[in-house]
Amino acid sequence: MAGQLSIAKALNEALRKSLENDPKTVLMGEDIGKLGGVFRITDGLQKDFGDDRVIDTPLAESGIMGTAIGLALRGYRPVVEIQFDGFVYPAFDQIVSQLAKMHARALGHVKMPVTVRIPFGGGIGAVEHHSESHEAYFAHTAGLRVVSPSNAHDAHWMLRQAIESDDPVIFLEPKRRYWDKGEVGEDPMLPLHSARIVRPGTDATLIAYGPMVKVCQEAAKAAEEDGRRLEVVDLRSLSPIDFITLEESVKRTGRGIVVHEAPVFLGLGAELAARLTERCFYHLEAPILRVGGYHAPYPPSRVEETYLPDLDRVLDAVDRALAY
Amino acid sequence: MTVKSTTRARKKAAPGVPDKTSAGSAAPELVQLLTPEGDRVEHPDFPLTVTPEELRALYRDLVLVRRFDAEATSLQRQGELGLWASLLGQEAAQVGSGRAMRPGDYAFPTYREHGVAWCRDVDPLNLLGMFRGVNNGGWDPNEKNFHLYTIVIGAQTLHATGYAMGITKDGADDAVIAYFGDGASSQGDVNEAFTFASVYNSPVVFFCQNNQWAISEPTTVQTRIPLFRRASGFGFPGVRVDGNDVLACLAVTRWALDHARTGQGPVLVEAFTYRMGAHTTSDDPTRYRQTEETEAWKAKDPILRLKAHLEKEGLADEAFFAEVEAESEKLGLRVREGVRSMPDPDPTLIFDHVYTEPHPLVDEERAEYEAYAASFEGEQH
Numbered sequence: 017m018a019g020q021l022s023i024a025k026a027l028n029e030a031l032r033k034s035l036e037n038d039p040k041t042v043l044m045g046e047d048i049g050k051l052g053g054v055f056r057i058t059d060g061l062q063k064d065f066g067d068d069r070v071i072d073t074p075l076a077e078s079g080i081m082g083t084a085i086g087l088a089l090r091g092y093r094p095v096v097e098i099q100f101d102g103f104v105y106p107a108f109d110q111i112v113s114q115l116a117k118m119h120a121r122a123l124g125h126v127k128m129p130v131t132v133r134i135p136f137g138g139g140i141g142a143v144e145h146h147s148e149s150h151e152a153y154f155a156h157t158a159g160l161r162v163v164s165p166s167n168a169h170d171a172h173w174m175l176r177q178a179i180e181s182d183d184p185v186i187f188l189e190p191k192r193r194y195w196d197k198g199e200v201g202e203d204p205m206l207p208l209h210s211a212r213i214v215r216p217g218t219d220a221t222l223i224a225y226g227p228m229v230k231v232c233q234e235a236a237k238a239a240e241e242d243g244r245r246l247e248v249v250d251l252r253s254l255s256p257i258d259f260i261t262l263e264e265s266v267k268r269t270g271r272g273i274v275v276h277e278a279p280v281f282l283g284l285g286a287e288l289a290a291r292l293t294e295r296c297f298y299h300l301e302a303p304i305l306r307v308g309g310y311h312a313p314y315p316p317s318r319v320e321e322t323y324l325p326d327l328d329r330v331l332d333a334v335d336r337a338l339a340y
Numbered sequence: 341m342t343v344k345s346t347t348r349a350r351k352k353a354a355p356g357v358p359d360k361t362s363a364g365s366a367a368p369e370l371v372q373l374l375t376p377e378g379d380r381v382e383h384p385d386f387p388l389t390v391t392p393e394e395l396r397a398l399y400r401d402l403v404l405v406r407r408f409d410a411e412a413t414s415l416q417r418q419g420e421l422g423l424w425a426s427l428l429g430q431e432a433a434q435v436g437s438g439r440a441m442r443p444g445d446y447a448f449p450t451y452r453e454h455g456v457a458w459c460r461d462v463d464p465l466n467l468l469g470m471f472r473g474v475n476n477g478g479w480d481p482n483e484k485n486f487h488l489y490t491i492v493i494g495a496q497t498l499h500a501t502g503y504a505m506g507i508t509k510d511g512a513d514d515a516v517i518a519y520f521g522d523g524a525s526s527q528g529d530v531n532e533a534f535t536f537a538s539v540y541n542s543p544v545v546f547f548c549q550n551n552q553w554a555i556s557e558p559t560t561v562q563t564r565i566p567l568f569r570r571a572s573g574f575g576f577p578g579v580r581v582d583g584n585d586v587l588a589c590l591a592v593t594r595w596a597l598d599h600a601r602t603g604q605g606p607v608l609v610e611a612f613t614y615r616m617g618a619h620t621t622s623d624d625p626t627r628y629r630q631t632e633e634t635e636a637w638k639a640k641d642p643i644l645r646l647k648a649h650l651e652k653e654g655l656a657d658e659a660f661f662a663e664v665e666a667e668s669e670k671l672g673l674r675v676r677e678g679v680r681s682m683p684d685p686d687p688t689l690i691f692d693h694v695y696t697e698p699h700p701l702v703d704e705e706r707a708e709y710e711a712y713a714a715s716f717e718g719e720q721h
Contacts, residue, residue, distance in 0.1 A: 042509075068509060073536070074532070074535050074536060074539060076528075076532040076535065076536075078498065078528060078529055078532055079498055079529070079532030079533065079535065079536050081498075082495060082497075082498020082499055082501070082502060082529060082533070083498050083499075083501050083502030083505060083533075083536050084502060085498070085499050085502055086498065086499040086500060086501055086502020086503035086504070086506065087502045087503070087505060087506045088502075089481070089487070089499060089502070089503050089506075090502070090503045090505075090506025090507065090510070091506065092506055092509070106528070109492055109495060109529075110495065110498065110529075113492050113495070114490075114492070114495055114499070117476070118488075119693055119694075119695070119696060120476070120692075120693045120694055121475075121476040121477040121478070121488055122477055122478065122479070122480065122481060122488055122693075123475060123477075123478045123692070124692070124696070125478075125479070125480035125481065125482070125483075126480075126481060126482070127696050158694050158702075159694055159695065161695070161699075181697070182696040182697065183695045183696050183697060209700075256699050256700045256701045257701075258700075259700070
């Protein structure tokens with residue numbers, strides 16, 4: 017896969033490889049066939065693999081998830097596309113009560129190798145229900161694995177790893193980054209649930225995932241002009257979380273700032289702050305700070321920039337952390 | 341064969357007024373092969389030939405299933421089970437449909453399909469684990485093609501439909517039964533399952549046991565037309581069968597499964613029956629229904645009518661009935677002893693099978709718990 021690929025294309029190639037490698041892999045979702053999905057992630061796949069393996073479904077998210085579970089029970093490996101973040105809630109029972117618990121309920125007798133792809137997050141000027149970040153609901157649910165790539169390489173390889181997993185995986189795609197390009201290497205380089213230090217630094221650790229990794233990288237670059245060396249960790253996996261990498265980084269820098277689009281209150285940052293405080297207590301120079309969305313419904317798009325963390329809000333938190 | 345989904349001419353309800361009689365009582369379309377008095381009748385669409393031996397086997401199933409169910413209710417009263425959902429009154433619907441299945445077919449039950457489990461040769465003790473609280477299911481669904489009990493109403497109908505979609509992909513001639521009840525017919529999942537099964541022409545039989553009550557709510561709260569007629573709106577046949585008639589349930593389900601497995605798509609079977617007992621052992625039906633209603637249904641008892649038939653036709657003698665009775669006592673004893681000796685799981689079961697592959701958080705919490713538990717070792721309790 018030489019050359020630069022967009023995240024969208026890298027995902028498309030990952031689905032293609034997965035369909036090629038395992039005849040039991042099937043894709044399901046709304047408009048994923050001829051249209052190629054509203055974001056074109058499945059572009060051309062129905063043409064090449066047939067409508068038996070790339071399945072246009074009725075417009076019923078619970079139906080999609082429930083039948084995916086049935087297909088998994090029959091030995092298939094379904095990859096479900098939920099069209100937009102805000103449309104996953106009708107499938108919530110099937111994901112949280114059925115999919116996540118089935119393996120445990122059967123005392124291990126059945127497996128649920130189902131991947132649920134969801135374009136998530138804001139910043140694209142969309143209408144209501146098209147910009148949400150609901151990762152905390154899924155990360156809070158035992159039985160699910162939750163991951164989110166931030167770049168083309170990870171998008172490709174993490175999706176292939178997710179599909180190969182015998183556990184259900186919620187795969188959150190940073191929709192505002194779909195068209196960002198990057199190199200896709202010849203092998204995954206990391207296991208699915210490892211975090212990655214994407215920029216080394218010494219003064220504070222910025223922890224982000226999905227769409228906010230880029231914001232944090234830009235913030236770190238800007239901070240460097242002020243002589244501050246910020247480390248940026250791309251979490252990649254939201255459940256489980258690679259606390260070994262995080263702990264090592266925060267102990268070294270003495271400061272941690274978690275950045276996500278989701279509301280701060282009871283968001284992933286709350287868990288990260290609590291656990292990193294336990295693990296790094298005597299190394300901390302400041303409390304772990306959080307930057308994220310407000311405790312309000314996702315706002316109309318004309319004011320979404322106020323809601324979404326940006327470079328300035330991240331640097332403001334850095335200032336506060338360094339002031340302790 | 342006539343089209344089952346066609347509505348027959350009947351008195352029209354006033355616009356906007358729910359036609360309560362059609363939802364709540366047996367309409368003339370009811371398929372019956374054995375009257376409540378035990379007389380065999382024919383139905384033009386559902387011929388059935390059964391040998392005396394098969395009739396005796398069905399009788400045995402019905403009696404043993406009822407005995408198991410009664411034992412479980414007693415065990416709940418004795419504190420051995422946390423809860424029990426009795427199938428009393430629904431034995432024929434479950435045994436008839438269960439015995440219609442081939443070994444390769446697959447059943448997706450609610451939490452009340454003890455009679456279907458019996459027909460699939462699932463050990464009754466397996467069903468009691470979740471009601472005792474030692475597991476949340478625990479059996480291997482693929483061993484007997486009987487899925488785990490599902491408690492969230494109607495969710496399993498989608499699993500059944502997806503499984504059936506897989507059968508089609510495999511090019512196999514198996515079929516699936518999705519069990520649900522009159523209450524579940526209102527659920528979105530059931531209606532989505534109808535839609536998916538219909539457009540993909542999936543080999544699934546939707547078997548609705550209309551037992552007239554969803555806990556305290558009568559069918560008139562769920563529907564203003566007979567439930568089997570819902571099928572026509574989704575584009576597949578619907579049949580209403582006497583759910584207390586094991587022969588009719590057998591014949592209709594066999595037909596429906598063959599319809600499904602031969603590529604003709606789904607069927608909705610509404611087994612018109614009655615929940616003689618409470619919804620579960622936590623329920624008190626005297627608060628919401630009349631004794632007269634229950635008494636009227638007693639006269640339609642599924643076991644008594646088959647017994648009457650066997651006696652009238654001279655197909656079984658006293659020795660046979662005594663033998664079944666003895667076997668039923670033996671089953672009761674086995675269930676009683678089995679439940680009482682069912683061990684509590686090791687608490688670390690909590691951490692088992694959350695994931696198929698190692699998970700650092702689960703491993704960490706297991707280790708924390710084990711260290712905490714070990715800290716009490718040697719202490720007086």
